[in-house]
Amino acid sequence: MAAPKRYxxxxxxxxxxxxxxxxxxxxxxxxLVLAGWVYHFIWALQVVINQPYGGVLNNLVYGPGTLVANAxxxxxxxxxxxxxxxxxxxxxxHKKYL
Numbered sequence: 001m002a003a004p005k006r007y008x009x010x011x012x013x014x015x016x017x018x019x020x021x022x023x024x025x026x027x028x029x030x031x032l033v034l035a036g037w038v039y040h041f042i043w044a045l046q047v048v049i050n051q052p053y054g055g056v057l058n059n060l061v062y063g064p065g066t067l068v069a070n071a072x073x074x075x076x077x078x079x080x081x082x083x084x085x086x087x088x089x090x091x092x093x094h095k096k097y098l
Contacts, residue, residue: 022085029081033074040067 047053047063 026085030078040070
């Protein structure tokens with residue numbers, strides 16, 4: 001005789017207040033990073049169009065180059081904070097048994 005199927009209910013998972021706060025904080029940080037990317041993209045376009053930093057190479061480094069660097073660093077930062085703040089606290093050895 002097979003065991004009866006267990007269905008998911010919302011009451012099964014309890015989220016601690018600190019984990020919910022950390023997730024909210026991470027969400028706000030992600031939205032701020034997204035707003036910063038939009039602002040930096042507009043600034044980079046203005047740098048390429050107006051060329052205030054001299055030659056074409058300087059403007060490509062200061063405009064789109066810093067935008068790419070900003071995107072890479074902020075993505076790594078948000079990913080790191082996600083792992084530290086709301087990442088799963090179960091050890092990797094124990095995950096294979098779940």
